[in-house]
Amino acid sequence: MLASLIRWLDERLDLEGLIAPFKHKTVPTHRFSYWYFFGGVTLFLFIIQVLTGILLLLYYRPGANEAYESVQYIMTRVQFGWLIRSIHAWAANLMIFTAFVHMFSVLFLKAYRKPRELTWVSGMLLLFLVMGFGFSGYLLPWNTLAFFATKVGTEMAGQVPIVGKGIMIFLRGGPEVTGATLTRFFGFHVAVLPGLVTVLIAMHLFFVQRQGMSVPPKIEAEWIENPSARREMKFFPNFMLRELMAWYVAMGVLGALAALFPWNLSTKADPFVSAPAGIKPEWYFLFMFQTLKLIPSKVWFVDGEVLGILGCSVAGLLWMLLPFFESDKAGRGKALITGLSIFALVYVVGMSVYGYLAK
Amino acid sequence: MAILQSNLRRLIAARAAGLAGFLAIASCLGYGQAVNSCLDCHSAQPGKLEVTPDKFSQDIHAQKGLTCVSCHGGDDSSYDPAQAMSRKAGWKGKIDRKQIPQLCASCHSNPTYIKQFNPSLRTDQLDQFHTSVHGKLLAAGDTKVAVCTDCHSVHDLRPPSDPRSTVNPVNVAKTCSRCHSDAAYMKQYGIPTDQFANYSTSVHHDAMVVRGDLSAPTCTTCHGNHGAAPPGVDKVQNVCATCHAFQAQMYQKSTHSKAFEDKGLPGCVVCHSNHAIHMPSDAMLGTTSAGVCMRCHAPGDHCDRARAEILGNLTKLDFAIKDADQAVRQAESAGMEVSEARLAQDQARDALTKARVTIHSFQTALVDQDIQAGMKIAAANLKTGQDAMVERNHRRIGLGICLIAIAFMLVGLWMYIRQIER
Numbered sequence: 030m031l032a033s034l035i036r037w038l039d040e041r042l043d044l045e046g047l048i049a050p051f052k053h054k055t056v057p058t059h060r061f062s063y064w065y066f067f068g069g070v071t072l073f074l075f076i077i078q079v080l081t082g083i084l085l086l087l088y089y090r091p092g093a094n095e096a097y098e099s100v101q102y103i104m105t106r107v108q109f110g111w112l113i114r115s116i117h118a119w120a121a122n123l124m125i126f127t128a129f130v131h132m133f134s135v136l137f138l139k140a141y142r143k144p145r146e147l148t149w150v151s152g153m154l155l156l157f158l159v160m161g162f163g164f165s166g167y168l169l170p171w172n173t174l175a176f177f178a179t180k181v182g183t184e185m186a187g188q189v190p191i192v193g194k195g196i197m198i199f200l201r202g203g204p205e206v207t208g209a210t211l212t213r214f215f216g217f218h219v220a221v222l223p224g225l226v227t228v229l230i231a232m233h234l235f236f237v238q239r240q241g242m243s244v245p246p247k248i249e250a251e252w253i254e255n256p257s258a259r260r261e262m263k264f265f266p267n268f269m270l271r272e273l274m275a276w277y278v279a280m281g282v283l284g285a286l287a288a289l290f291p292w293n294l295s296t297k298a299d300p301f302v303s304a305p306a307g308i309k310p311e312w313y314f315l316f317m318f319q320t321l322k323l324i325p326s327k328v329w330f331v332d333g334e335v336l337g338i339l340g341c342s343v344a345g346l347l348w349m350l351l352p353f354f355e356s357d358k359a360g361r362g363k364a365l366i367t368g369l370s371i372f373a374l375v376y377v378v379g380m381s382v383y384g385y386l387a388k
Numbered sequence: 389m390a391i392l393q394s395n396l397r398r399l400i401a402a403r404a405a406g407l408a409g410f411l412a413i414a415s416c417l418g419y420g421q422a423v424n425s426c427l428d429c430h431s432a433q434p435g436k437l438e439v440t441p442d443k444f445s446q447d448i449h450a451q452k453g454l455t456c457v458s459c460h461g462g463d464d465s466s467y468d469p470a471q472a473m474s475r476k477a478g479w480k481g482k483i484d485r486k487q488i489p490q491l492c493a494s495c496h497s498n499p500t501y502i503k504q505f506n507p508s509l510r511t512d513q514l515d516q517f518h519t520s521v522h523g524k525l526l527a528a529g530d531t532k533v534a535v536c537t538d539c540h541s542v543h544d545l546r547p548p549s550d551p552r553s554t555v556n557p558v559n560v561a562k563t564c565s566r567c568h569s570d571a572a573y574m575k576q577y578g579i580p581t582d583q584f585a586n587y588s589t590s591v592h593h594d595a596m597v598v599r600g601d602l603s604a605p606t607c608t609t610c611h612g613n614h615g616a617a618p619p620g621v622d623k624v625q626n627v628c629a630t631c632h633a634f635q636a637q638m639y640q641k642s643t644h645s646k647a648f649e650d651k652g653l654p655g656c657v658v659c660h661s662n663h664a665i666h667m668p669s670d671a672m673l674g675t676t677s678a679g680v681c682m683r684c685h686a687p688g689d690h691c692d693r694a695r696a697e698i699l700g701n702l703t704k705l706d707f708a709i710k711d712a713d714q715a716v717r718q719a720e721s722a723g724m725e726v727s728e729a730r731l732a733q734d735q736a737r738d739a740l741t742k743a744r745v746t747i748h749s750f751q752t753a754l755v756d757q758d759i760q761a762g763m764k765i766a767a768a769n770l771k772t773g774q775d776a777m778v779e780r781n782h783r784r785i786g787l788g789i790c791l792i793a794i795a796f797m798l799v800g801l802w803m804y805i806r807q808i809e810r
Contacts, residue, residue: 101725101727101728104725105725105728111725112783262809266808267805267808267809270801270804270805271805273801274798274801274802277794277797277798277801278794278798280794281790281791281794281795284787284790284791284794285787285791288783288784288786288787289723289784289787290723291723291724291725293723294725294727296727
């Protein structure tokens with residue numbers, strides 16, 4: 030039955046021709062190959078996000094008077110609503126985690142080098158957009174922590190010189206975080222960001238398919254020295270099946286987290302009460318938050334917070350343009366980037382832990 | 389021309405320097421400040437006569453621009469004692485205690501005058517004082533009783549809103565106790581002197597001093613301040629009713645109200661005491677030493693049976709709420725969403741509080757209505773908590789089945805990969 034349906038479609042759409050390139054495509058096999066899976070797992074989690082997000086949309090109502098109650102309704106009254114929301118929340122966090130792991134693995138395996146600069150740039154843009162997903166989605170349940178974290182977050186955007194105030198008002202839909210902010214964030218979360226991310230994912234995958242998987246320079250050198258050591262596997266089905274196994278593992282981890290630690294709803298946001306003590310952003314913003322906290326209020330004549338925000342923005346921009354600073358020739362530039370990569374990893378992990386433990 | 393300009397600049401500079409020097413010396417000498425010969429002399433006087441500028445500057449009257457002359461008369465611009473304290477200049481000397489209320493009232497009973505400083509300040513203090521025990525005894529010639537300055541202090545009198553004021557709500561009881569807890573001083577009046585000691589153990593003192601609730605009652609809340617007097621024995625409930633309105637309404641309609649009045653018993657005070665009002669508890673309905681009912685009622689009579697029934701129902705609801713609390717808490721710590729039940733628990737607690745208020749009607753049927761309402765809510769919340777735990781277990785079983793299925797898939801995929809790569 031299935032075979033006849035495929036044959037029917039093949040006669041009309043030339044499916045064989047469509048998948049032929051994938052059949053010939055190969056993936057290098059070496060001791061670092063497992064790092065390749067993190068990109069695919071991130072994509073899998075994004076698909077989960079889209080599917081669970083659509084299901085949540087069936088019941089979620091954006092609005093200061095309805096959002097919290099609608100999420101509460103999803104959690105308590107809707108059949109498997111708790112599971113869908115918990116999976117959506119946990120998958121969001123796991124997606125950001127795997128995106129970071131993917132970014133650092135690409136960095137350490139030097140997969141960003143020419144000719145893959147655009148793959149890196151599109152990947153970095155995707156990472157920023159994924160963090161934007163996290164920031165906008167965090168407010169949607171309209172609970173106390175989300176409300177004040179958004180207040181602090183948008184206030185930080187307001188510190189940017191000249192355009193900051195305008196950005197803050199644009200994000201909030203007014204001078205304060207209100208129901209207008211919620212509907213605006215909802216718009217970003219379910220329309221603007223998904224559209225942008227879909228286009229960028231398509232570009233990212235297209236680049237990967239066109240250029241194939243990068244082989245780390247060290248492995249490449251070993252293979253040049255000893256050509257018989259070169260190993261490859263077929264993309265389809267060998268690599269795809271392994272990727273599928275990784276997706277299953279991710280699904281198991283996600284299901285376990287969602288079932289054992291259902292995502293908390295906390296209390297409804299009340300704009301008229303004072304912020305709870307020791308309020309912190311989500312873990313993926315902690316390293317930036319802690320950095321801003323450690324900068325003195327005045328550095329020479331510049332406001333410390335402004336300096337921190339500008340510093341983080343410039344660092345993010347330079348990070349995105351990293352491949353363009355590395356020349357083809359081996360030398361100090363390459364060593365510097367390796368050193369910077371190690372520093373960045375230690376800094377992000379260290380500051381995140383410090384931010385988590387700090388009062 | 390250039391020489392002329394240079395000289396002109398020097399002249400302007402010299403003039404500016406001279407002016408600055410003059411201002412500096414003048415400010416050091418206190419030039420420009422108002423002269424107050426009273427304070428200058430009294431700062432150096434011993435004992436009660438000493439009033440320093442620092443002390444007087446704390447006084448609300450000084451802050452509003454009044455001086456020593458405003459109350460004592462005289463001429464504070466003269467350093468000649470004969471002139472400064474001359475009767476001709478209106479000097480009154482030490483104000484006689486009997487005259488103090490009248491002197492204060494010369495401003496404080498004048499609405500037009502007072503309005504310019506504080507439009508919301510009352511101007512009936514003297515009239516009130518005349519109705520008070522203090523005022524009546526003073527009129528009868530007893531100068532030991534409290535007059536304005538005894539409670540409000542003098543020369544460093546602060547507004548009641550100032551936490552350092554002797555009449556700030558937190559300090560009122562202590563201020564009253566200065567006389568009322570002094571057994572020797574109060575001996576001739578034949579009234580108890582343990583009010584402050586009793587009040588210090590009360591729930592009202594706890595609310596006021598420990599928890600900082602300035603709306604909690606202190607001496608003046610029940611006795612009045614300027615018109616201070618003990619409430620009539622049969623009218624105590626009216627005093628308590630100013631805050632405990634629902635309890636008073638229930639009590640007024642109860643059989644106890646008439647019975648207490650007939651026997652000349654002081655209403656609320658019979659069960660709750662007056663100054664030593666402790667946090668009421670269900671034990672007050674019991675038969676232990678904390679119980680109050682059995683002080684009047686006989687064991688086994690109709691009222692004793694009603695008491696036992698009410699106590700039993702209250703205890704039942706209290707336990708039901710605690711059980712539901714535990715179930716909801718357990719579900720919450722397991723990550724289950726039970727916030728609606730947690731909120732509804734407040735309604736059950738409200739029902740228990742309402743039942744405790746309804747006790748003042750002394751009608752079992754009325755109390756039972758509130759008890760049943762609370763029991764219904766607590767039972768529903770208990771069920772929500774228990775259901776949530778059952779649901780939690782179902783989820784774990786579901787997760788286990790899914791993980792086994794995933795493990796099978798992984799093994800199957802791995803075997804298939806091995807097969808195609810062989």
